[in-house]
Structures are given as structure tokens and as C-alpha cells.
Amino acid sequence: MFRHVDFAATWGRLSETVKKVISAQPLERTVWNERFSDVYSICIGNPETLNEKLYEETKNLLCGHVNELYENVPTADGELLSTYSKYWLTYSKGATYLDLLYHHFNTQYVKKSHPYQADFEYGFALDHKEQMLEIGELALECWKNVMIEPLKERLVQHALNEISNDRKGMTSRSHEVNTTVISFVTVEQYKKKSPLQFYETLFEEPFLQQTGDFYRAKANDLLVDSTCSDYMKQVLLLLTEEEMRSRKFLHQSSYKKATLECQQRVIFDHVQFLQAGCRLMIRHDRREDLLHMYMLLKSAPDGLDNMVTELEAHIKEVGLDQIKAMHGANNPMQFVETILDIHRKFYELIHKLFRDDKHFVAALDRACTAIVNFSDAKQPCRAPELVCKYCDTILRKCSKGPTEEADDKLKNSIRVFRYIDDKDVFQKFYSRALAKRLIHSTCVMDMEEQMINRFKDVCGYDFTSKLHCMFTDIRLSAEHTKKFHDSLVQSGDQISPTLNANILQAGAWPLNSTQSNFIPPEALIKCIKRFEEFYSAQYNGRNLTWLQHLSQGEVKMYTATKPYFITLSTYQLAVVLLFNDAVEMTLSDITTSTNLEGVELERCVQSLIESGIILNKEKQKLSPDTVLSFNESFTNKRTRFKISLAPTQREQVAEAQQTRSSVDEDRKLYLQAAIVRVIKARKVLNHNALIEVVITQSRLHFTPSISAIKRSIESLIEKGYIERSADTPDQYRYLA
Numbered sequence: 001m002f003r004h005v006d007f008a009a010t011w012g013r014l015s016e017t018v019k020k021v022i023s024a025q026p027l028e029r030t031v032w033n034e035r036f037s038d039v040y041s042i043c044i045g046n047p048e049t050l051n052e053k054l055y056e057e058t059k060n061l062l063c064g065h066v067n068e069l070y071e072n073v074p075t076a077d078g079e080l081l082s083t084y085s086k087y088w089l090t091y092s093k094g095a096t097y098l099d100l101l102y103h104h105f106n107t108q109y110v111k112k113s114h115p116y117q118a119d120f121e122y123g124f125a126l127d128h129k130e131q132m133l134e135i136g137e138l139a140l141e142c143w144k145n146v147m148i149e150p151l152k153e154r155l156v157q158h159a160l161n162e163i164s165n166d167r168k169g170m171t172s173r174s175h176e177v178n179t180t181v182i183s184f185v186t187v188e189q190y191k192k193k194s195p196l197q198f199y200e201t202l203f204e205e206p207f208l209q210q211t212g213d214f215y216r217a218k219a220n221d222l223l224v225d226s227t228c229s230d231y232m233k234q235v236l237l238l239l240t241e242e243e244m245r246s247r248k249f250l251h252q253s254s255y256k257k258a259t260l261e262c263q264q265r266v267i268f269d270h271v272q273f274l275q276a277g278c279r280l281m282i283r284h285d286r287r288e289d290l291l292h293m294y295m296l297l298k299s300a301p302d303g304l305d306n307m308v309t310e311l312e313a314h315i316k317e318v319g320l321d322q323i324k325a326m327h328g329a330n331n332p333m334q335f336v337e338t339i340l341d342i343h344r345k346f347y348e349l350i351h352k353l354f355r356d357d358k359h360f361v362a363a364l365d366r367a368c369t370a371i372v373n374f375s376d377a378k379q380p381c382r383a384p385e386l387v388c389k390y391c392d393t394i395l396r397k398c399s400k401g402p403t404e405e406a407d408d409k410l411k412n413s414i415r416v417f418r419y420i421d422d423k424d425v426f427q428k429f430y431s432r433a434l435a436k437r438l439i440h441s442t443c444v445m446d447m448e449e450q451m452i453n454r455f456k457d458v459c460g461y462d463f464t465s466k467l468h469c470m471f472t473d474i475r476l477s478a479e480h481t482k483k484f485h486d487s488l489v490q491s492g493d494q495i496s497p498t499l500n501a502n503i504l505q506a507g508a509w510p511l512n513s514t515q516s517n518f519i520p521p522e523a524l525i526k527c528i529k530r531f532e533e534f535y536s537a538q539y540n541g542r543n544l545t546w547l548q549h550l551s552q553g554e555v556k557m558y559t560a561t562k563p564y565f566i567t568l569s570t571y572q573l574a575v576v577l578l579f580n581d582a583v584e585m586t587l588s589d590i591t592t593s594t595n596l597e598g599v600e601l602e603r604c605v606q607s608l609i610e611s612g613i614i615l616n617k618e619k620q621k622l623s624p625d626t627v628l629s630f631n632e633s634f635t636n637k638r639t640r641f642k643i644s645l646a647p648t649q650r651e652q653v654a655e656a657q658q659t660r661s662s663v664d665e666d667r668k669l670y671l672q673a674a675i676v677r678v679i680k681a682r683k684v685l686n687h688n689a690l691i692e693v694v695i696t697q698s699r700l701h702f703t704p705s706i707s708a709i710k711r712s713i714e715s716l717i718e719k720g721y722i723e724r725s726a727d728t729p730d731q732y733r734y735l736a
Helices: 007-022 029-044 050-072 077-101 103-113 117-121 135-167 174-186 197-225 228-249 252-266 268-276 278-283 287-297 305-325 332-353 358-372 383-400 404-419 423-439 445-459 461-491 522-538 570-578 587-594 598-611 649-682 687-698 706-719
Strands: 552-558 563-569 584-586 614-616 627-630 640-642 684-686 722-724 731-734
Touching: 007 029, 007 050, 007 077, 029 050, 029 077, 029 103, 050 077, 050 103, 050 135, 077 103, 077 135, 077 174, 103 135, 135 174, 135 197, 135 228, 174 197, 174 228, 197 228, 197 252, 197 268, 228 252, 228 268, 228 287, 252 268, 268 278, 268 287, 278 287, 278 305, 287 305, 287 332, 305 332, 305 358, 332 358, 332 383, 332 404, 358 404, 383 404, 383 423, 383 445, 404 445, 423 445, 423 461, 423 649, 445 461, 461 522, 552 570, 563 570, 570 587, 570 598, 584 587, 587 598, 598 614, 649 684, 649 687, 649 706, 649 722, 649 731, 684 687, 687 706, 687 731, 706 722
Parallel strands: 563 640
Antiparallel strands: 552 563, 584 627, 614 627, 684 731, 722 731
């Protein structure tokens, strides 16, 4: 229901209250409640045009009040900002309360007169200037039109002068400037579209222009008398001061813009000057300067590229110098520790100075990759072999008991392993070393498995599948041996000596299965035959091939002093057991009994002579007529020990060459399989695309050469797997 309202009387009471509210004067609660009711009465009064009349009267009152304040603004420049900021703080506070007083009017009349959001989206809505504003917004609009517009040039100029004084170290009115600047933002903050446009056009643009001019001149002055190091220190100080200044004077939307403008003039415009000193700073490890340069250039577009390049080149140079200095030395420990020291040193630098920046971390990885995979024309890269020997040495030492230090070294070795390009070469060397450790029981199974899992994390399961098979064979072999011994107990067939056999899959173990004419000792032949019968009964159709050259045994030896327990290779054991039936014998006699001859026999006998078990009375070079005898006076500090049959240098070189030859053959097959797989999936593929895809797929294991891929393609064409397209020679087609 509408009711009649005496607008003149009501507005008379309301206008007095509005004047007090907009002036932020004290007001009693009862008066506030009465005026709130008056606004409500007008909103529901008759006729409806009272709402428009109330709006117009309120607008005229507010504009008149602001005009009175404007006329009281002093003409003297020194008091302009202080008077303006004082008036604004009071007025903006009053406008907030006035908006609350007109709450019902805003809700029931002003907001309902606004167009819908869809009208804005399709362009049917009126401009803000033609729309009715809420009373708080109306108050701000009046302030903008009546107060700011006439004074804007003077206000902006005074604000800029105060900021300029602050930059020069003079006293400034920061609070008054900030209040003035915030008023430029607040008067249009209610707008949904571009609420900061007025502030940006009026103040921010001239401010940024002034900032750029100031720091352009400041940078030019510093460049005249400063070194690069001094210049960076001064610039960092200027940037810090400017950031603090922004927070004293500006609206938060301008913080980044002000900093960027400053950076543009003192950093971006002089990037080449800063980068020129980068190389010397890196080479002389001037860390403070490098930190300053990083802090300055990280914000510049591509500013860090030069630093990254210089650091990568320096790491590579330092690393290659150290690697070349030890070139030719077969020292795995030195090689791996050198790489780790280089990585540790420069990673610490990147962590502390560059905050683990991904660009510098990537540069460190690229440099370490180049160092690790260094090779010359004389020999291929030895990193796979050396890292393998490093791991092998540590794992063998752990056979007596794992240590935390050893585990840390093995973890660190994975870092070097990651940098190896030819991981397939490493896999070959590692599988051979692992096979020897597993067969000779010189390893800790838990540590071995942990190491293999680390390789799997880097290269995937395919890389370690054969290594896992080797572990499975060793575990199953223990079960076979137990069953064999149990069967002997059940049958009552007691044989001596005790036999522990490892049943190894030929496809998983990198072992040389070449048969020799070696004749085992009579004591072993019975054990071997008995185990073959047991195994044949368990697994019909499987054939056993005995690798005597890899076997070993423990013998109890009696001397004049005391008994000893000695671990020997099967060949050494065969020679020692011959002296049970003879006091002396010649080398040719040993050959007749064992069928060992040549280098293999000489190494075996020489190791026994050097250990003191056998005596060479003539003390001359071994020959078929050399007389050997058992040393009954043999003594040793330990009662249990092992006589190792270390490979000769020639054998080590031959084994390495054989391993690399095996890798080359595997690579040929891998590339051919990859090519067929790719073309079969694509049906038709051009030459360059095929090369790119094959390289990408192979990179996890090795980096193939273009020539190797071409040879594989030609081989597949000859075999009839693929063909060249008749119309396009550089295109290949799969042949089903």
C-alpha cells in the first residue's frame, strides 16, 4: 500500500541529517533511526515520482557540499595536498555512512532501475553516466566531477613533485600523496568495466613517464663512473628503494608497473653491459657478483641465457680438464669421485646463488653429460665401464657387511649413471660383474637388489629384466641344492665332497659357455654325475653344461703346523689335489692329469706358487720340465682364506672388447626392430621422420649415429621387411 508523504517536510528534516552525515559529524541514534524511516517512507510513498525527486535533491545537496569544499581549497600550492586529503578522508567516510542511510532506497529503487547483466553483454545497457547510481556511488561521482576535475592537473603535479623529492632524499608528504592517489581510484571503483581507467589515465601514466625519465638518467650517470659490480649494487639498492616507495605513495595495482619501469631503464636497457662481465665472474667464482647479476637479469626477457651458457661452458671446461688429466688411467674410483665433486661444487653454487633455477640445473646436467661421455679418437667413452667397476668395487667390499658410507656412495653413483649416454654398454659390463659376484658369493643380496631397483627407476624394467632373472636363478638354485641334499639323506647315499650347484639360464647370464677339455678331480666326478641324475629326474629335457672355469671349492689342507681352509678355483683345486698322491711332479705331469695347458695352466700354477702352497725349487720360469712340490711347511696368519686368480691385463682388455662387440651386435638388432616397429605402425614414413623417431626411442639406452640407422635401413630393405616408395625415394613403406 502506498501512502501520502509530505516530501517538502520530510526532505527538510532529511537534508539536515545528510549534511551532517556527509561531513562525518556526530549524530544521535534516535535521529539516525528517524531519518532512516523517512527514507523508507519516501520509497513507499505516493506518488512514485518521489523517488526520483529524492535522488535529484540528494545529488544537488552533495554537489553543493563538494562545491563549498572546492571553494575553500587554498590557492597556495604548499597547502593543496594537505587540504585536499583532509577533505577527502572526511567526505569518503561520510559517503560510506550516507550509503547505509539510503540502504532501502538503493535496494528498492536504484538497483531495480539497473539493466540486467544480459543487457550489458549485448550492448543494450545505458552508459554509467546515464544510469542512476546508488547514493554512495553518487557521492563519489559528485566528488570526481566537482572537486577532482578542476584540480586534477595541480593535484597530479604536486603528487609527482613529492615523489620526485623522495627519490632525491628530500622530505615528502607520503601520506597526503597516497590519500590523494587512492581517491583517484576510489571515485570510480564501483564501475564494473575498467574501474581503474580514470586513475591510470590521470595519474599512473604521467607517474610511469616520470619514473622512466628519472631512472634512465640515473643509469647513465652510474655507467660513467661504475664498474659492473658497483653498478649492480647500486641498481639493487635503487630497486629496493623504489619498491618501498611504491608502497608509500601508490595504489597496489601500480606496484608491479613501477618496478617494471624501473627495471626497464636500469636493467633491460643495459643487459649487454651486465652480461659482458659474466664470464670473468664465473671463472673467478665471484659469488656475490653472480648473485647480484642473477637477481637483476632473471626478470629480463632471455636475460639469463648468457649466464646459463657461460656457466655451462665453464663447468664443461673444468670437468674436461680434470678428465683429460687422468686420461689413460684405469681408476674407476678417481673417475666417479671427480664427476661427483664437480657436480657437488656447482650444484651448491646453483642452489645457494640461483635458488635451484631450472635453467641452471639443466645447464649443469648438460655439462656433466658432456664430461661423463667424453671420448677421443683413440678409444671410445670409458664411462660405462668405469662406473660399473666403481659399483663393483664397493659392492664387493660390502660382502663382509654393508655400511652406511658404502650405501651413500652407491646412491651417488646413480647420479653419474644418469649422465651416461651408452647405458646399454653399462648394462653389459654390469651384468658381467654382477654374475661374478653372484656366482662367487661376494655380494650382499639386499644391496644388490636395491642397486638394481635404482637402475630400474632411471631406465625402466626392460633395462634390468635380465638382472632380475639372475637373482631368481640364484634363489632357485639354493632350493635345488637343498632338495638335492635332502634326496641324498633319504636315499642314504653319502657323497663327499659336498656339492652346491647354481642352475643358471643361458639367456639371462652373460657367461662364456665354451667347453674345455679340463678333467675334474676324481672326487668331483661322482658328485657331478649324482647331481645330473637328480636334476634330470626333476626336469626332463633340460641339459646341464658345467662351467668349470667359473666354479670354486673349499679344501682343508694339512701341513706340519696346522690345518687350513682354503677357497680355490676348480682348476687350482685340481692341481692341489694331485699332490695327495705325489710328493713332486712336473708341469707336464699336471697337464696330463688335468688337460690344462698354456696360459690357463701357468696362471693357475703361478698363483699357487705365489701363495706358497706349491714350491718351484728351481725358481725359474715355468716350463714343461719344471719340478713342483707341495710345501709342507706352509704357514699363514689366517686359517681360512682364498687364493684369487686375478685376470691379466690382456684378459681384461679382451673382455672389454668382447663386451663392446656384443653391444654393437645388440644395437644393430635393436635399431632394426625399432625401424620395423615404427614403419609397421605408420605404414608409410619419410626418411627424416623415421630417423627422428628412431633416435627418440633409442635415447633411453644409447644415442645411435645417423650412419648406423642408415645401415640398418639398408639391411631391412635387403631382407624384404621394408621398401622405398616408387614415387618418393626418401619414403619407406612396410612390407607385410
